[in-house]
Amino acid sequence: MTKTVSIAYHSGYGHTAKVAEAVAEGAKAVAGTTVTVIKVDGITDADWSKLDASDAIIFGAPTYMGGPSAQFKTFADATSKRWFTLAWKDKIAAGFTNSGSYSGDRLASLQQLSILAMQHGMIWVGQTESAPQLAGTDVPKIEDINRVGSFSGLMTQSNSKSGPDIAPPSGDLETARRFGKRIAEITNRFSKA
Numbered sequence: 001m002t003k004t005v006s007i008a009y010h011s012g013y014g015h016t017a018k019v020a021e022a023v024a025e026g027a028k029a030v031a032g033t034t035v036t037v038i039k040v041d042g043i044t045d046a047d048w049s050k051l052d053a054s055d056a057i058i059f060g061a062p063t064y065m066g067g068p069s070a071q072f073k074t075f076a077d078a079t080s081k082r083w084f085t086l087a088w089k090d091k092i093a094a095g096f097t098n099s100g101s102y103s104g105d106r107l108a109s110l111q112q113l114s115i116l117a118m119q120h121g122m123i124w125v126g127q128t129e130s131a132p133q134l135a136g137t138d139v140p141k142i143e144d145i146n147r148v149g150s151f152s153g154l155m156t157q158s159n160s161k162s163g164p165d166i167a168p169p170s171g172d173l174e175t176a177r178r179f180g181k182r183i184a185e186i187t188n189r190f191s192k193a
């Protein structure tokens with residue numbers, strides 16, 4: 001039976017959008033998976049219906065001022081309508097954030113996304129790619145997988161003066177593909193029939 005993985009994200013300047021595309025590519029690579037990509041600013045009634053019908057929702061937001069962007073938070077607050085009836089209970093959930101700095105306090109963003117998921121009774125899935133630092137790499141390279149070493153979700157980093165044509169770098173986008181694949185695989189294993 002086909003499983004549906006939706007990616008609900010905001011991107012102000014295109015970097016997080018690149019990550020969302022890569023996550024979608026990875027999820028699509030898993031047989032029997034339908035992928036829906038939804039921009040949460042300008043979300044429509046049809047988009048909400050797609051989210052309601054999804055087996056998994058992957059939340060994505062840039063880190064702005066140490067948390068998910070205001071546009072994403074507006075969407076998160078609007079999901080409260082679903083919270084009242086636990087409409088998203090037992091869906092698989094995951095999340096990603098993109099920031100300008102290597103830290104940039106973006107863990108706070110991922111924590112917000114995971115708290116959102118758990119308020120809804122969703123099942124949060126983290127990152128399992130080993131960080132290059134664990135292999136003894138002194139300075140992570142732009143092609144490294146899980147370059148920034150995040151495990152509670154997917155983190156990518158885009159230099160502020162680099163446009164979305166070159167940032168985030170290739171390794172971060174490949175990490176995003178692998179993350180999307182993992183979430184789709186988990187969804188196929190654990191989601192409701």
Ligand SMILES: Cc1cc2nc3c(=O)[nH]c(=O)nc-3n(C[C@H](O)[C@H](O)[C@H](O)COP(=O)(O)O)c2cc1C
Pocket residue numbers: 010011012013014015016017062063064065066067098099100101102103104105106158160
């Ligand atoms: C209003 C605003 C606030 C930001 N705050 C942070 C921050 O707290 N930490 C950080 O590392 N980068 C911060 N940035 C940089 C963005 O995270 C970075 O440019 C990111 O690539 C933007 O993603 P987007 O193109 O999807 O909007 C901020 C950018 C903006 C516009």
